[in-house]
Amino acid sequence: MPDLDPLPHRLYRADQVRNLDDIAIRQHGIPGIELMNRAGLAAYRLLRAHWPTARRLTVLAGIGNNGGDGYVVARLARADGLSVRMLQLGDAARLRGEAAASCAAYGDAGGTLEPFQTLPPDTDLIVDALFGTGLERPVTGIWADAITAINAQQAPVLAIDLPSGLHADTGCVMGEAVHASATITFIGLKQGLFVGKGPDYRGEVLFSSLAAPAAVYAQTTPSLRRIDWRQQADSLRPRPRTAHKGDCGHVLIIGGAPGMSGAARLAGEAALRAGAGLVTIATHPDHAAWLNLSRPELMVSGVAEPGELTPLIERADVLAIGPGLGRTNWGRGLWNHVKEQHTPLVVDADALNLLAESPLSRPDWVLTPHPGEAARLLGVSIAEVEQDRPHAVAEIQRRFGGVVVLKGAGTLIRGDSQRPSSVCSEGNPGMATAGAGDVLTGLIAALRGQGLDAEAAACTGVCLHAAAGDQAARGGERGLIASDLIAALRPLANRIGEH
Template sequence: MTRSLPDTQRLPRALYRAAQVRALDQAAIEQAGITAEQLMERAGAAAFSVLRARWPQAGAIVVLAGAGNNGGDGYVLARLAHQHRLGVRLLTLGEHDQLSGPALAAARAYRDAGGSIEPFTRLPPDAELIVDAMLGTGLERPLTGLWADAVAQCNAARSPVFALDLPSGLHADSGRVLGIAVEAAVTISFIGLKPGLFTGRGPDYCGEVCFDALRVPALIYASEIPAARRIDWRQQQRLLPRRRRSAHKGDLGFLLVVGGAAGMSGAPRLAGEAALRVGAGRVAIATHPAHAAVLNLGRPELMVHGVAETDALGTRPETTLESGLERVSELALENALARASVVALGPGLGQKTWGQALYQRVLAAAMPLVLDADGLNLLAQAPQRRDDWVLTPHPGEAARLLGCSVAEVEADRLEAVRQLQERYGGVAVLKGAGSLIQGPGPRPRALCSEGNPGMASAGMGDVLTGIIAALLGQGLEPVLAAEVGVCLHAAAGDRAARRGERGLIASDLIAALQPLLGLAERRSCVPRDDDA
């Protein structure tokens, strides 16, 4: 009989670094009177419960056990499997003659129950399920030797892998791969969820994530401030501002998108159309005159202003018919800047003279901004700090802004987004798998755990820029606009990917925005306690 997964599927919001989880573990022992042996028994029992629910037919289980507490969890699981008359083999890695504490007690209990222990040489070919209890969260250097060989064999096997606490080889805090890592089908995390499960390469290796707090009292968690908060659209949609029945377009923001160098008209068009779908009252685009006349043919609701290079530079050519037309477009740009409530600067902007001139012109206007793409690259060339902007770099742009390598950004994404906000002010959004949002002040950084690899295609960032800018224009504070916008963007990507991730394009996300917002509005019509 197939059983549903237990309540470990209901994941908490708080994310903790590995050192914090170890501190919580120790606090549970010292302050709550839970012994280390009890925590290990609970971890093994929780893992076995998930195993039975997820693989009810598995009868040939191989447990790879390291010599630490993660291995001890594996011994408990193996004992329970043996007691339930499942076929189980436990293969050891590391110096098991030096086992101590609760791990040694778990190993003895497994052996006393009749379980056998063998050193690992290779995985048996008849394994129906592999349990990774090798290393857990303590790893800081790349795997080598027998450890790397064991991970490689796990990944080459046809059997699914169930990881305890964290796939071996994955860094708990950053989600980077330390040489090689186990590709798990399911991972169960204990006491505190780790950021590396959801960001960096973590989603590639963790599979389905489950959680069990091991009955650690809630009071214990007060001793640690989470490293990040996990957010998603279901939670964030409640923060959308409600529209008054008497609202008009002037109440809902005037967004000016600035970008689109010659040959790059698609980027501002995507940003502008996404902003309209998220509810911006008016959207104008200031773009290169080479394509200004045709940019809105497929979306007439967009206002378009062609800006020649002389206009962007603010020069005054001699009075001719041509210069008169340039003067008209310059006035249109100035009028748009004067009327706009927020500017999205950077989509398709380029870094040549035209793009540099518009960049300087908009920054001089001192308006609330969402800065993306080449706007970020130009910022990296001449850094400055402002409190009224949202920066949305991908790892490559973040590396240029921080003066480091992409590898260094990805090595600790949580630290990278903190440094971005500290150096440049405002709100920083570090895009990628498990996008991170860092605002000013003590508010913990946020991590969006939604989205999919189909979103790795051109134009997705332009759509996000338009979404965040539209939310800013509708009155959300910058950090909330960034958090809600990132989650809405990810949820739209997931909705659009129902027909398949491969071949997903940015326009598909735009089509998914209004249905998601419509559902959110209908949910908001249900009376809440604070409506009484």
């Protein structure tokens, strides 16, 4: 039995993981009970490594294969001399196949089980083996009571395959869900751990392929791909020694209505720190004269009328519109002028809200909505967007074209390609702060101007943004501000400090 595998970049829906299981069993001759025993052993090794002082273990098992994994863990723990309370939910007589065999093996080894009534107050560790990937309806009754009890106690929780109550595909909470300290998942990484509420409930994610052969995965296209900065950093190649600023892209940021000049300034400075050779901000004349006082590298032009954008656009390699744009006549006029241009374009903030009012589709832009803007683009509620974020990002892309970045915990990127959507697995709650989205707009525009295609610029920009947020959060998440992200960009973009 191998140790844990590195966290894969391929993510799957529940039905796809069941198909991977079936391929391993039927085409590669690995008995189902062997896969279950491998899963239980991987989970047990993990809990011993993570919580080596835990001596009193409580395992909650359901009546499916997830419960069967729990019985393996309980049997191994007893054999290792740990005190085990095995709490069964649902009628154990309904266990079938490998789960029934696993329960019988636990009993043959001297283990006892009891129906769940309450959790023992003196447990050191809880193993959640209630529900696996098949949950499709809200958790109610005694099952909900058990999850509530798990979340109310202080002991750490190891979730088997998926925190019980979390939807495997959407990451939605099905009434109640376990808040796990760690989740160990098997065969295929479930996409619900990385979208929706998954990041809130999963804890640390660890993975075991259960030694399934590589050929098991050849017949199934992942539903999502997980991306992170370590992977995406390779998009930023060292510059030629002969490079000059004209080679590195001229970004034009358009926005900054009165009272909102900071948004355009943040986007512009982020673009500079991401390597743009030149950055111009086209902004309202009321503050154009002083917008760059503390950052003289930014060029600033006051624009009172849409036509004044024309010479600025002619000199730019990429446009970014939206930060601080507003929806007054001034902002609307700029948007109506810019949307007719053929220069590569990044669209954010109020430019997205204006797009929602008068929809159109373009193949070459990058749209960066947060859930509220996504809801307006789709004509639905924010709750509906959050209920199935992978579907929402795909639907926005289908309607509006280009590349779509659906921001939030587990930011999603969808391009018009044959590849699955991407989800960024980095970032932190400290990034929920004013201006963080403007920084992302500047990053994507700068990378687009340096030669990356729209999807690559979006994926690399999102991951650089998340990595900068994680770097900044080393000083604490609460109180992190958007400027802290900008300060972290330069060493990350140059891979300084990597070992």
